[in-house]
Amino acid sequence: MNDELALQLIRQLPIGACLLTPDYRIVLWNDFFAERLQLPAEQTVGQDLLEIFPEQARFLKRKLDSTLILKNTSYSYWEQRPHIFQFKSTRPVTGQEELMYQNMEIVPIVNENGQISHLLLAIMDATTTACYSQDLKHALSLLAEEHKAQAQLIDKLEEAHNQLLQAEKMASIGQLAAGVAHEINNPIGFISSNLETLQHYCRTLVDALDFAGDLLLQQASAELTARYQSYQNQHNLNFLLQDMPDLIAESLEGSGRVMSIVKSLREFSHVDSSEWKETNLIDGMESTLRIINNELKYKATVHKDYQQDMPLVYCQSMQINQVFMNLLLNAAQAMEQPGEIYIRITAEAEVARISIRDTGTGIAPAHLKKIFDPFFTTKAVGTGTGLGLSLSYSIVQKHQGKLSVSSPPGQGAEFIITLPLHKAPDVNPDAP
Amino acid sequence: MPIPITIADDSALSRKTIRRALPPQWDVSICEASNGKEAITAVKHGLAEVLFLDLQMPEMDGYQVLTYLKQHHEKAVVIVISADIQTQAQAMVSALGAFRFLKKPLDPALLAQTLKELGLI
Amino acid sequence: MKGQFLSDEQQDALQEVLNISMGQAADALARLIQTQVQLSIPAVIQSSSDHFIGLLLQPAPHQIAQQSFLGELNGEMIALMTEQGNEAIARLMHYDSPMVEQDKQELQLELTNILAGACLHGLISQLNFKIQLAAPVLLNPASLHASRLNWQQALLMEVQFQIPEFNFYARILICLKQESLWPLTQHLNLLLL
Numbered sequence: 001m002n003d004e005l006a007l008q009l010i011r012q013l014p015i016g017a018c019l020l021t022p023d024y025r026i027v028l029w030n031d032f033f034a035e036r037l038q039l040p041a042e043q044t045v046g047q048d049l050l051e052i053f054p055e056q057a058r059f060l061k062r063k064l065d066s067t068l069i070l071k072n073t074s075y076s077y078w079e080q081r082p083h084i085f086q087f088k089s090t091r092p093v094t095g096q097e098e099l100m101y102q103n104m105e106i107v108p109i110v111n112e113n114g115q116i117s118h119l120l121l122a123i124m125d126a127t128t129t130a131c132y133s134q135d136l137k138h139a140l141s142l143l144a145e146e147h148k149a150q151a152q153l154i155d156k157l158e159e160a161h162n163q164l165l166q167a168e169k170m171a172s173i174g175q176l177a178a179g180v181a182h183e184i185n186n187p188i189g190f191i192s193s194n195l196e197t198l199q200h201y202c203r204t205l206v207d208a209l210d211f212a213g214d215l216l217l218q219q220a221s222a223e224l225t226a227r228y229q230s231y232q233n234q235h236n237l238n239f240l241l242q243d244m245p246d247l248i249a250e251s252l253e254g255s256g257r258v259m260s261i262v263k264s265l266r267e268f269s270h271v272d273s274s275e276w277k278e279t280n281l282i283d284g285m286e287s288t289l290r291i292i293n294n295e296l297k298y299k300a301t302v303h304k305d306y307q308q309d310m311p312l313v314y315c316q317s318m319q320i321n322q323v324f325m326n327l328l329l330n331a332a333q334a335m336e337q338p339g340e341i342y343i344r345i346t347a348e349a350e351v352a353r354i355s356i357r358d359t360g361t362g363i364a365p366a367h368l369k370k371i372f373d374p375f376f377t378t379k380a381v382g383t384g385t386g387l388g389l390s391l392s393y394s395i396v397q398k399h400q401g402k403l404s405v406s407s408p409p410g411q412g413a414e415f416i417i418t419l420p421l422h423k424a425p426d427v428n429p430d431a432p
Numbered sequence: 433m434p435i436p437i438t439i440a441d442d443s444a445l446s447r448k449t450i451r452r453a454l455p456p457q458w459d460v461s462i463c464e465a466s467n468g469k470e471a472i473t474a475v476k477h478g479l480a481e482v483l484f485l486d487l488q489m490p491e492m493d494g495y496q497v498l499t500y501l502k503q504h505h506e507k508a509v510v511i512v513i514s515a516d517i518q519t520q521a522q523a524m525v526s527a528l529g530a531f532r533f534l535k536k537p538l539d540p541a542l543l544a545q546t547l548k549e550l551g552l553i
Numbered sequence: 554m555k556g557q558f559l560s561d562e563q564q565d566a567l568q569e570v571l572n573i574s575m576g577q578a579a580d581a582l583a584r585l586i587q588t589q590v591q592l593s594i595p596a597v598i599q600s601s602s603d604h605f606i607g608l609l610l611q612p613a614p615h616q617i618a619q620q621s622f623l624g625e626l627n628g629e630m631i632a633l634m635t636e637q638g639n640e641a642i643a644r645l646m647h648y649d650s651p652m653v654e655q656d657k658q659e660l661q662l663e664l665t666n667i668l669a670g671a672c673l674h675g676l677i678s679q680l681n682f683k684i685q686l687a688a689p690v691l692l693n694p695a696s697l698h699a700s701r702l703n704w705q706q707a708l709l710m711e712v713q714f715q716i717p718e719f720n721f722y723a724r725i726l727i728c729l730k731q732e733s734l735w736p737l738t739q740h741l742n743l744l745l746l
Contacts, residue, residue: 058647062646062647062648066585066646066663066667069581069585070585070667070671072581072666072667072670072671072674072686073666073670073686074666075662077662077690079655079658080658080659080662081655103688105688443566443568443569444565445562445565445744446569488572488592490594514576515569515576515577516576516579516580516592517576517577517580518579518580518583518590519584520583520589521589536572537573
């Protein structure tokens, strides 16, 4: 092969070929370089490569020097350094990329003395591979994302399943409680009424004994009086007569408390409480407070502000009580240290308005929009249901009412429920 | 009267290469050592007026041998022949009293020239 | 484990050839970064494919690159190296600092090319082989499975480099399948004549 043919071959090689002296002067600049950079050989041969490409000079110098020192080929890949030279993309029509992806090799050309006489800088077009590989990576990352979303969904389903189990458990506990309350109601009723009767009998008996004592005194029989006195002392009759009314009064108070708990339980979980009826919201609130008294008493002081002569509201009282309970429990759980809960029940022109405000940690602005979403919870996994607020929201909505929240930074949170005072004509109480 | 020399290298091939590279006209009696301890024993027994010493060896390496020889004022002429050709290694062995540092693979012409410079042939 | 692949003489000769190659590789790196590199005594081991995979999947914080060679001798080199010391070495090699992920990969490939390339260069020049070196590439250990390898036994030539100053550590394995060993033993025999 003659020199001219060899030169033509190099010029037309389908890769970029640039031959350099060890001091970076360009000796050969083939067509690939010239045409793609619109920079003819006449303008480059004899020039310093690093001066022509100042932006890449640092990198090219490092690579060229490393080849010179090591006398070994140096490489560069499109993955780490996609565009060494500003070659236009080889896919101007079908591709989305602007520039050609390049692999580079710098090969030392060693003369017969073992010295490096020249460096060959070769550029290979890697655009197709690069785009294929990037598409693949993109697809893989999409797959990974989908996979992650699915995993999250599975987690949510599992959580929902647990919630349902919990709800079912609560429901049966509620039924049990209602049943027990019903069973206790009768005996506590007659215990109570018997105690009242007993209290009455007791008073009569005390009077009778006093009367008998008086009679003895009037008789002025020393012997009879002494025997009566001795009997009295022997049986501690004075103390007995004093203590008996107290015992009965305490028992009556105790049975009264039992009756009130039973009443609350019945009100709260009464089978008929999903009924729509005219309801006193204050009674509902009070009965709810009694039920969750244990949850609240160490966490917050409850301040009540009820409007006098609060009108009755047509609603499902048990469901509304449930909403009160959810909001109150949330308020208590938002307390990092003992705080205050302010309850306000008022009537406006057309609506009843119930405000429950706490001095707890408040709700982050980013969370405010999401707190009524099902399964949204900021409580640790397993402690929060993530359903309480969304359930409350749907209950209030079913009542044609509104449940809103505000939480100015650093001031706790306030939930406001508004319920229509009057049965709206389009309310369908039987709607699910 | 042949000069006693010792070739200390853990590789048999390397010892053979050095042995073959010795100028044929040099009248020597050769002892071989495959680690630093054997090299020191050879020096103590007067078997190493010239010691060809590898650096990386088991038991006791070339640096330790040089340190020992320096501390005990042994008179052997040490020529280090090493694969570790970093300038830092070269500087360290000359600081420890080696006369010359030769790179592996060993160039016989360079070895002959070195021996000539040291007046050994 | 001493290989039955090689006789004692062949093993000794190969080890010495590796020793010299390793010295040249370390010198190349040392000159580039003006820092002394510590060498180990090279090891020649016979390895099953399971053992080989085990080496690559070590839990140590290693990055893995691979570089193929083909010609009179066909095989691959594996470079395992720590990420520790990267920043210091990069600075000495005039990389931009701090490095982004691409720079780190580029450095790792460059170090592989320097160390593995120089090792192999030493090996083939001493044993008179004509060999072409391919570009180094990063290797994802997760894609390696012993069951997918098409060989049972291979010869691994192992050399280690350390730069204690930077806590940098690199391990180069030059790997030849049992089937590809013949040219190596032939050339070693020539050396032993």
